[in-house]
Amino acid sequence: MTSNDHDAADSSVSADDVAAIELQLGRVPRGLRGVAHRCPCGLPDVVRTAPRLEDGTPFPTLYYLTCPRAASAIGTLEADGVMREMQARLADDPELRAAYTKAHDSYIAERDEQARRDGMEPLPEGMQSAGGMPTRVKCLHALVGHELAEPGTNPFGREALDALPEWWAKGQCVCVQDRVNDSEDTQ
DSSP states (O other): OOTTSSOSOBOOOOHHHHHHHHHHHTSOOSSEEEEEEEOTTSSEEEEEEOSBOTTSOBOOOSEEEOOHHHHHHHHHHHHTTHHHHHHHHHHHOHHHHHHHHHHHHHHHHHHHHHHHHTTSOOOOTTOOOSTTTTTOOOOHHHHHHHHHHSTTSOHHHHHHHHHSOOTTTTOOSSOHHHHHHHHHHTO
16 A cells, blocks of 8 residues: 555544544644545544634644654654755756646645635735745655645655655554543543
8 A cells, every 4th residue: 555545635524533633743733624634544644724823823834744653754754864855956957846836836726725715815925835845845744745635746745755664554643542532531
């Protein structure tokens, strides 16, 4: 199984999804709008968030990676210097640069559409998208989240995904049932 053999977009969010996301993040998710991608284990691994926090503060990260195992594996890639190599290729390869700019444009369009669905103003023009797009490779977590949410969109997100081990192979990263049982025990 590859990371594309599962639901790429499932906007519904169940109570179990919220519980899993809280366990993955170690906090209550902010501006949660949907599950943008599910891990092969079945849990959410990327969520879709509101472009603004409840107080109106811009929050430019539309697709937020939640799985701690995926995040750890991506952190290893970053520590190994993958982003420096990607940044060098971005500077030297016009086709790659065009594809990355297209990914940026797609991200902005999706984020603006989410703002409209939420009845809020899109973020100001020129506001960053994610992961350094379109001119830098700054955060593989954001680029992988984008690629998982919109398969085939982000060239560096795809490269990073292809370099990752199967983070889901050991099973779910969190156990929602344990949390449900714990909360029932305290009532």
